[in-house]
Amino acid sequence: MPRKIDKKCLACVQLSPDQARVAHGPDGDGCWDERRCHRRRSHYRKRRDINEKRRVDYARSREQTSVETISIEVETAPLAYLYLYREKRKDAPLHAIAVSVWQDSQKVLEIEPIHCSGMRNRQIQRYLERALQQLNQRFGITKFEPDIRLEPVECPIADCPLKQEAADE
Incomplete structure (x- = not known):
């Protein structure tokens, strides 16, 4: 002082x-x-x-x-996210599948979610292969990002039986 x-x-x-x-x-x-x-x-x-x-x-x-700050736009490749609606336990059956494509912070495409009840593993694999073929043709995407697991009660399908059960209760 x-x-x-x-x-x-x-x-x-x-x-x-x-x-x-x-x-x-x-x-x-x-x-x-x-x-x-x-x-x-x-x-x-x-x-x-x-x-x-x-x-x-x-x-x-x-x-x-003082440092001059500039921003550089980075073009990011589109990413495909695979949403698996299943309970947390390992042996829980797959309830539904959804796929979305994001570029930067915007959703570019969404493949309609489907219920998997009654489908065998091979059928689900073929469905995902076809989805990847479509994504490869449109965006050049060859694989999904790590799976995102969601609870079956969050299923986005409008006529989902789980939503009807919740409404009945």
Whole structure:
């Protein structure tokens, strides 16, 4: 924290050096010190200009060190997400499947979800292969992103039996 300004020294700045020596020297109030006073008087006299210069230099250095920021648009390839509606346990049957394609943060395509009740594993695999063929033709997608597991009660199909059971209760 800076020292407080000595009001006596600030008043002394207004005097010439000879007048200051007489007023504050051994014949005056005795506070004049040859080693200190000349420097202190100079500091008090130029204090406002020195501080202003210091502020300007600091602001200039902050401007120079500030980093310019630019944004570069990155074209991302479309991604295919596979939604599996099944319970959490490993041996739970697959309730429904849905596929959506996203590019950047926008949904570009959605394949209608289907129920898997009554379908065998091979039938489900063929369905997913056909979906990937369609996606490959349109977007160049060769595989799905890691599966997203959702609960069967979240099934998006309108005439889902689980939704009818929930409505009956």
